[in-house]
Amino acid sequence: MAKSKREIPPNEIKHQEDEEETEEEKSFDELGLDLRLVHALNKKGIQKPTPIQLVAVPLILEGKDVVARAKTGSGKTFAYLLPLLHRLFNESSVKNKLGPAAVILVPTRELCQQIYSEVMSLIELCKGQIQLKVVQLTSSMPASDMRSALAGPPDIVVSTPGCIPKCLSTGVLQSKSFSDSLKYLVLDEADLLLSYGYEDDLKALTALVPRGCQCLLMSATSSSDVEKLKKLILHNPFILTLPEVGDVKDEVIPKNVQQFWISCSERDKLLYILALLKLELVQKKALIFTNTIDMGFRLKLYLEKFGIKSAILNAELPQNSRLHILEEFNAGLFDYLIATDESQTKEKDDGSGHVESKRSRKYNKRKLDSEFGVVRGIDFKNVYTVINFEMPRDAAGYVHRIGRTGRAYNTGASVSLVSPYEMEIFEEIKSLIGDEENKDSNVIAPFPLLTKNAVESLRYRAEDVAKSVTKIAVRESRAQDLRNEIINSVKLKAHFEVNPKDLDLLKHDKVLSKKPSAPHLRDVPDYLLDPTTQEACKMVKLARAAMGGNNNTARRHGTRKKSRKEGDPLKTFSVEARKRAYKGGKKREGRDGDDSHKHKKNKF
Numbered sequence: 001m002a003k004s005k006r007e008i009p010p011n012e013i014k015h016q017e018d019e020e021e022t023e024e025e026k027s028f029d030e031l032g033l034d035l036r037l038v039h040a041l042n043k044k045g046i047q048k049p050t051p052i053q054l055v056a057v058p059l060i061l062e063g064k065d066v067v068a069r070a071k072t073g074s075g076k077t078f079a080y081l082l083p084l085l086h087r088l089f090n091e092s093s094v095k096n097k098l099g100p101a102a103v104i105l106v107p108t109r110e111l112c113q114q115i116y117s118e119v120m121s122l123i124e125l126c127k128g129q130i131q132l133k134v135v136q137l138t139s140s141m142p143a144s145d146m147r148s149a150l151a152g153p154p155d156i157v158v159s160t161p162g163c164i165p166k167c168l169s170t171g172v173l174q175s176k177s178f179s180d181s182l183k184y185l186v187l188d189e190a191d192l193l194l195s196y197g198y199e200d201d202l203k204a205l206t207a208l209v210p211r212g213c214q215c216l217l218m219s220a221t222s223s224s225d226v227e228k229l230k231k232l233i234l235h236n237p238f239i240l241t242l243p244e245v246g247d248v249k250d251e252v253i254p255k256n257v258q259q260f261w262i263s264c265s266e267r268d269k270l271l272y273i274l275a276l277l278k279l280e281l282v283q284k285k286a287l288i289f290t291n292t293i294d295m296g297f298r299l300k301l302y303l304e305k306f307g308i309k310s311a312i313l314n315a316e317l318p319q320n321s322r323l324h325i326l327e328e329f330n331a332g333l334f335d336y337l338i339a340t341d342e343s344q345t346k347e348k349d350d351g352s353g354h355v356e357s358k359r360s361r362k363y364n365k366r367k368l369d370s371e372f373g374v375v376r377g378i379d380f381k382n383v384y385t386v387i388n389f390e391m392p393r394d395a396a397g398y399v400h401r402i403g404r405t406g407r408a409y410n411t412g413a414s415v416s417l418v419s420p421y422e423m424e425i426f427e428e429i430k431s432l433i434g435d436e437e438n439k440d441s442n443v444i445a446p447f448p449l450l451t452k453n454a455v456e457s458l459r460y461r462a463e464d465v466a467k468s469v470t471k472i473a474v475r476e477s478r479a480q481d482l483r484n485e486i487i488n489s490v491k492l493k494a495h496f497e498v499n500p501k502d503l504d505l506l507k508h509d510k511v512l513s514k515k516p517s518a519p520h521l522r523d524v525p526d527y528l529l530d531p532t533t534q535e536a537c538k539m540v541k542l543a544r545a546a547m548g549g550n551n552n553t554a555r556r557h558g559t560r561k562k563s564r565k566e567g568d569p570l571k572t573f574s575v576e577a578r579k580r581a582y583k584g585g586k587k588r589e590g591r592d593g594d595d596s597h598k599h600k601k602n603k604f
């Protein structure tokens with residue numbers, strides 16, 4: 001355990017990344033973890049604990065209540081999962097227990113799935129030496145599914161908070177059985193649980209948490225909500241804060257993420273993002289955030305016209321599709337994911353002074369999934385760049401968005417397009433993450449690689465194309481995409497239950513536009529680029545090569561695997577799907593190869 005050298009309350013442990021050198025040398029084994037878990041981690045390529053794991057694991061193994069606050073991507077999940085599994089592995093199972101021993105509560109379904117997969121993969125890697133039943137529950141599950149999931153009962157339940165009260169009220173779970181068996185309660189992404197509207201559910205649950213239950217609360221940011229939860233559920237917990245929250249400024253963005261911004265008008269945002277992507281001034285994979293679903297589709301349609309493929313992720317899509325999109329993106333099947341991370345209520349007013357049309361509002365009234373959370377806590381793999389096409393509505397949203405890159409020991413970058421409407425929130429963000437004492441410190445620096453000339457050389461076509469992406473086109477594409485995803489989702493459900501790892505059926509970066517992109521818009525000829533931009537492109541490419549390509553390995557595997565799977569029942573899905581898959585494969589082979597021919601031949 002990290003010893004406190006400063007005068008801080010006895011149960012409060014603050015930790016700086018550069019202190020306690022000997023602590024940082026410690027291995028998982030030396031933290032006292034079960035060797036089966038240590039081997040499982042090694043098989044995953046995880047060798048040394050992150051700072052939060054170094055401090056939290058021993059405390060949790062000792063049975064302490066812990067509140068851990070650490071940056072996004074700092075490894076908080078293993079910080080509680082490893083000691084939790086250790087304790088469950090080594091406990092003699094209580095006979096006749098009628099409820100779960102451990103409950104992990106998370107704010108969204110996506111997180112539920114993610115944590116569930118993480119637990120299952122650790123258990124599987126323990127080579128069948130461990131028999132633990134793990135289930136996931138979400139509020140939309142029918143009572144019969146909940147009943148069968150809870151039969152046994154399971155050792156670990158991963159759930160959104162609304163589910164447990166639902167299980168209790170429908171008689172699927174008895175309050176007494178629940179209280180008698182519960183030994184571990186984890187509130188993960190605690191800073192979000194209340195903002196997702198789970199306060200009543202959590203209060204209902206509190207009454208049932210027995211005194212001896214070990215409670216753990218994990219969060220990326222500190223907030224009054226976290227304080228509230230801490231008081232509600234934990235008893236005299238150890239408070240871990242990494243890195244140390246200094247007197248002056250709270251550091252919430254990982255140091256390994258370089259943050260940039262570009263000042264541009266609302267109208268020029270399409271032009272600027274085109275320049276960033278088309279001139280390849282940002283590293284792939286990139287996660288692009290918009291505040292409304294319509295804007296996400298507008299952006300996708302616009303980029304398509306220039307031959308830039310992307311996929312869309314939002315709360316409107318069916319759950320299966322969302323999970324599938326995440327898995328595909330994580331597996332490297334496409335490079336750009338446009339995500340909308342706000343809820344329906346917020347979507348009505350986008351804060352930028354833009355008034356949405358009546359029809360658009362009608363579409364926005366579609367039922368969005370309140371348990372959806374694209375940004376919060378999701379472990380996107382190998383995202384190098386996060387682009388804020390529109391600025392989030394609050395500073396915490398910025399922290400969570402940027403936290404999708406630079407995870408664990410990786411590096412990353414972010415680029416925010418900031419219009420005059422968004423300067424206020426931008427200032428707020430800067431003051432949250434910056435150094436107030438040193439006003440000149442460029443925590444978010446101006447993006448250095450894009451010259452005015454480079455932008456202007458693209459303006460004519462960019463504006464022309466932007467005009468062609470009409471509101472009607474956006475609306476039609478959104479409706480069409482939703483229809484497709486609903487059909488696919490129903491058909492996929494059965495298959496994914498049997499083959500959860502199969503990613504290859506549907507390509508989510510399919511082209512939505514009815515007209516193919518014009519060849520002259522696909523590539524940028526050299527004569528349009530000034531020497532500075534050409535130099536910048538080269539630098540980015542070199543950096544990508546140094547980083548080991550552009551994450552295409554998985555994609556290539558995916559393509560080949562698919563072409564071999566002629567017998568796959570999913571391939572008979574529909575003529576459309578097959579065509580798309582074939583086209584997708586061809587296209588990807590081209591993209592995987594040397595793409596240096598780009599920028600040379602075609603006229604722009």
Ligand SMILES: Nc1ncnc2c1ncn2[C@@H]1O[C@H](COP(=O)(O)OP(=O)(O)OP(=O)(O)O)[C@@H](O)[C@H]1O
Nearest residue numbers: 048049050072073074075076077220377379407408
């Ligand atoms: N000790 C480690 N060494 C290397 N990678 C690790 C280690 N611990 C966790 N990771 C990886 O780091 C990534 C981020 O971990 P995790 O999702 O737990 O972060 P987090 O702190 O919960 O972030 P967020 O607040 O965004 O949810 C995951 O891909 C995880 O597998």
